[in-house]
Amino acid sequence: TVHVVVVNKIIIMMKLAPPYHGASSAILIIALLSIASGFSTNNIHLISRRRDHHSTTCSLLHSAPSSNSDGIQQQQHSAEEEGNVQHYFSFTSSNPSNNLQIINRRKWLASQILASSIFTCAANANAEGSDTDTSTATKQVSSRIVPRNKSVIVIGANGGTGRECVSAVLASGRSCIAATRSGMFNYDEEGESLELLLQRSNPNLHESQADVTDLNSLLSMVVDNSNNNNKEEIGAMIFAASASVKGKTPGVNDAYTVDYQGVINAAQCCIQRNIPRLIVVSSGAVTRPNSPVYKLLNFVGGGIMEAKVRGEDGARELYREDGARRKGLGYTIVRPGGLTSDPIPLGPSHLEVNQGDDKSGRLSRADVAGICVACLEEGSTFDATFECYESNTAKPVENVGLSNILKSTDATSYKSGREWTGGTWDGLLGGLKSDF
Numbered sequence: 001t002v003h004v005v006v007v008n009k010i011i012i013m014m015k016l017a018p019p020y021h022g023a024s025s026a027i028l029i030i031a032l033l034s035i036a037s038g039f040s041t042n043n044i045h046l047i048s049r050r051r052d053h054h055s056t057t058c059s060l061l062h063s064a065p066s067s068n069s070d071g072i073q074q075q076q077h078s079a080e081e082e083g084n085v086q087h088y089f090s091f092t093s094s095n096p097s098n099n100l101q102i103i104n105r106r107k108w109l110a111s112q113i114l115a116s117s118i119f120t121c122a123a124n125a126n127a128e129g130s131d132t133d134t135s136t137a138t139k140q141v142s143s144r145i146v147p148r149n150k151s152v153i154v155i156g157a158n159g160g161t162g163r164e165c166v167s168a169v170l171a172s173g174r175s176c177i178a179a180t181r182s183g184m185f186n187y188d189e190e191g192e193s194l195e196l197l198l199q200r201s202n203p204n205l206h207e208s209q210a211d212v213t214d215l216n217s218l219l220s221m222v223v224d225n226s227n228n229n230n231k232e233e234i235g236a237m238i239f240a241a242s243a244s245v246k247g248k249t250p251g252v253n254d255a256y257t258v259d260y261q262g263v264i265n266a267a268q269c270c271i272q273r274n275i276p277r278l279i280v281v282s283s284g285a286v287t288r289p290n291s292p293v294y295k296l297l298n299f300v301g302g303g304i305m306e307a308k309v310r311g312e313d314g315a316r317e318l319y320r321e322d323g324a325r326r327k328g329l330g331y332t333i334v335r336p337g338g339l340t341s342d343p344i345p346l347g348p349s350h351l352e353v354n355q356g357d358d359k360s361g362r363l364s365r366a367d368v369a370g371i372c373v374a375c376l377e378e379g380s381t382f383d384a385t386f387e388c389y390e391s392n393t394a395k396p397v398e399n400v401g402l403s404n405i406l407k408s409t410d411a412t413s414y415k416s417g418r419e420w421t422g423g424t425w426d427g428l429l430g431g432l433k434s435d436f
Contacts (some may be wrong), residue, residue, distance in 0.1 A: 150235025
C-alpha cells in the first residue's frame with residue numbers, strides 16, 4: 001500500500017510486506033513517476049517503515065546496506081545538502097534471521113548507476129526549466145568543497161581500489177573520468193554485463209588514456225580549468241594507482257615510477273591545470289619503517305612503502321608553495337589499513353580515522369572509495385592526511401600486521417587522542433586537522 005500526501009512536497013509512505021529487497025525497485029519506480037508528473041526532485045522524500053518500527057532515512061545514491069546490531073540490513077547516511085536542497089531516500093532490506101535475501105553486489109551497483117542517471121537528468125531538467133526562486137539553494141560554496149557539477153578523474157581506474165572509486169563517484173551523481181594506461185575501462189574483472197551497463201548506459205562515465213609515469217600524458221588529458229566553462233570542468237583527481245606485484249617492469253611501472261613519481265606527476269598536473277583537489281590513496285604505517293607491517297609490505301612490494309611516503313612528502317611540498325595556495329588548490333592523503341575485497345561498504349558508522357600514523361587496521365576497498373568521495377564534500381579534509389580502518393580492527397602499527405592476518409576484530413584499548421568516529425561522513429571526517 002502506498003499513501004501519497006502532497007503538501008508543497010511529496011511524502012511517500014511505503015507499507016512493505018516481505019521480502020523487503022523489492023524496496024529499491026519500488027523507490028526508483030515511484031521516483032520516476034514523480035519526476036514524469038512534473039515534481040521537482042528537490043521535493044521528493046521517501047520514507048520506509050517496517051512493521052517492527054525500525055525506520056531509516058538515508059541517501060540511496062551514496063551507501064550500500066550495512067548491518068546494525070539487530071541484524072537488520074540498512075543504508076545509513078545523513079541528508080546531503082546543497083544550500084537548502086535536500087534529498088532523502090530510505091531503503092530497508094532483509095533480516096537474515098527471517099530467511100530474507102540481500103541484494104547482491106552486481107544488482108546493487110546496477111541500481112546505483114540507474115538511480116544516479118535518473119536523478120542527474122532530472123536535476124538538470126529542473127535547473128533549466130524551473131521558474132521557482134532558488135536563491136536560497138544557491139549559496140556560495142566553500143572553495144574547500146568540490147561542487148557536484150564538476151567531474152572527478154580516477155587515476156588507476158582498472159585497479160581494485162580504482163574500480164571502487166569509479167563506482168562511488170558515479171553513485172554520488174557526479175561525472176567520472178576513468179583514466180587508465182590503455183584508455184579502456186574494464187570495471188568488471190569477470191567481463192560480464194555490468195561493464196557494458198557502465199560504459200553504454202551511464203552518461204556520467206567517460207574513459208580516458210593517461211600514464212601516471214608521464215606528466216605530459218596527464219597534462220594532455222586535462223584542459224586548463226581556468227579557461228574551461230563547459231559542464232565537464234574537473235573538480236578533483238583521485239589517485240588510486242599503485243605498482244602491482246605481478247608484471248611490473250623496473251623503471252616502467254614499479255613502485256618508484258608509480259607510487260612516487262606518479263603521485264608527483266599527478267600533483268603537478270592538478271596545480272598546472274587548476275584542479276581544486278587531489279586525493280591520494282596511500283597506505284597506513286607508511287611513516288613507520290621499523291614496524292613489522294612496513295617491513296613486510298616494503299619487501300614484498302619492491303620498496304613500495306618508501307615510494308609512497310616519498311610521494312606523499314613531495315606532493316605536500318608542491319602544495320605548500322605559494323602558487324598552489326594562492327590558487328586555493330588542495331590535496332587529501334588517505335592512508336587505509338589492510339585492504340579487503342568485501343563488496344559492500346560498511347559506511348562511516350563502522351569506521352575510525354586517525355592522524356599520526358600510529359594506529360591502523362583493515363577495511364574494504366569499497367569503504368576507501370566511499371571515504372575518497374566523501375572528502376570532496378568535507379572542507380576539513382583539505383590539505384589533510386589521515387589513516388582509516390574499521391573501528392573494531394584498530395591496532396597500534398607495531399602489531400597491526402599480525403592482527404590483520406588473523407582477521408581480529410578485537411580493537412585495541414590504546415588511544416592516540418587523534419581518533420575520530422561518527423555515524424555520518426561529517427561526524428567521521430569533520431574533526432581532521434590540516435597538515436599546514
